[in-house]
Amino acid sequence: MRKGSYGSTRLIAAALMAGALAGCSTLPSAGPTASQINAALRKDNQTGFKIVEIDAASGPSLAFTPPPVGGLAKLDQPGRIDTVGPGDLLEISIFEVGVTLFTAGSTGSSAQGGTFNPSARGTQLGTVKVDGGGDIQLPYIGRLAASGKTTGEIERMIERGLRGLSQRPQALVSVKENAHNVFYVSGDVRQPGRYTLGLPRERLLDSLARAGGTVNQPDDMVVRVTRGSVSEESRLSAVDASGPQNIALLAGDRVELFNRPRTYLVFGATDKVSQVNFGATNLSLAEALARIGGPSERLADPAAVYLFRYAAVAGDTTGAQPVIYRLNMMRPDSYFLSQRIGMHDKDLIYIATARANAPAKLAQILGQLFSPILAVRAVAR
Known part of the structure; x- marks a missing residue:
């Protein structure tokens, strides 16, 4: 290759590098960095979210809370199942x-x-x-x-x-x-069908046992009871044998069991964007991060792990508000705190991209650009 051609190649390379440096802020990314999230809080906060640091002061308010009891107990009422009815x-x-x-x-x-x-x-x-x-x-x-x-x-x-x-x-x-004193079981059970109410009054868990039980994990199942025109439901794991949710059934009750797993979403600097099942009655933030492999060593900023959630704010009567909880995993005490923070259904975890990744990505892009040029030069020699 002639010297003039080599000089032209260097000029082209320099121009490409200058353009790449100018566009460094627009390099491909898995999501915003911590500084970009903070900037959005001040300038482009259309939903009115706020950022709360997870520390010793805010950690107790995020600790595990008992699951909601559900509304099955509202259906509990006296009644008789020893009387005759139409169709008997x-x-x-x-x-x-x-x-x-x-x-x-x-x-x-x-x-x-x-x-x-x-x-x-x-x-x-x-x-x-x-x-x-x-x-x-x-x-x-x-x-x-x-x-x-x-x-x-x-x-x-x-x-x-x-x-x-x-x-x-x-x-x-x-x-x-008996065509009158019966109840119906349907959904994700092994033996759906119509069953005769026995004496004494049959309870909800008894009816599910007669239908062969659920085909899935109880933590993922929701049980719904319809009595007349009124329906109430609860997580199956929240129905205790001696608790108020284990109501006594009446004639005509319909029991439905269906799969509604609790899940959380993962975005950002992780090995895989995914939707993950809880798979347990209680799940901590530390366990949720461990299930996805934690922050990516190549991409993530471990000081900027975010938990997005609609949460009730004390003193605010307008309903749940968007809140972003920030966990700094560079602090040793954050690992203790994350073990006591309970996950909620449909929570979203976002792991911010590290700013230091931009130069590395730029070098990778430049290497892909100049590798063909260097290969041609080597052949021309």
């Missing part, structure tokens, strides 16, 4: 002695037209269905209002209806198929 199939038997009405027997007749039988006998009337209006129809007795009554009450109604027609009649009523 009843088995009815009549026992008679002396003058009988239903039993075909020996000779002789009573004044009422029945048959005299000195021995006690029983007659099954077969299966009787409670109609949509809550009534049953029986021979010689007629229509009886059965809905809302127990089997014992229906027995006494039948016996009163047979007075004067049979001597000392006794009735026995049992529920063959």
Whole structure:
């Protein structure tokens, strides 16, 4: 290569370097640096966020708090599950002695037209269905209002209806198929379906056990109970066997179990931008950082780890406000503090890019630019 050509190459290289230096502030980046976040606080704060340093003073307010109890306890109310309702199939038997009405027997007749039988006998009337209006129809007795009554009450109604027609009649009523005192379980359970309420009153966790339990981790599951037109829900992990959330079920209740994992987001100078499941009832900020491998050694500024969250501010009645909590991992005490800070569902962790990365990126870009030129020069020799 001639000397003049080599000089032109040097001029081109110098021009490229000058342009690269001028555009250093626009080099590719995973996000803003700590100084850029501080500048946005003063100049371009459209959401009204504020930055709070995580230290010994602010740390206790960010400590683990009990998970919200949920609203299932609001549905707890007294009720009966031993009454008959529309759709139920009843088995009815009549026992008679002396003058009988239903039993075909020996000779002789009573004044009422029945048959005299000195021995006690029983007659099954077969299966009787409670109609949509809550009534049953029986021979010689007629229509009886059965809905809302127990089997014992229906027995006494039948016996009163047979007075004067049979001597000392006794009735026995049992529920063959229950269509009224049932509950429904659906969603992420092993055996969804319709189940009959047992005695004593069945509770929420009992109903889930009958349905085979959940197919996922309880920490990721939400249970919803619908009673009439009212629905309430809670995390399954927050329903304790002896707690107020483990309500007693009533006829017609619908229990739904669905997967709604708690997650947090990770952006910035990390090896991978990701959405991460909690996978536990409580998760600390230290554990959340460890699950993503911590700040990247090549890119991150460990003194600028941020936790973005909508938080209730003391004395502010306008609702949750955007707050950025800053953790300086260059301070040893920050590691103690981060172990006591509880993560919330949908929190966002941002790890700021180190300013020192800009020269390294510039050198990498220049190396990619000049490598072909140097290769051509070597071949020309």
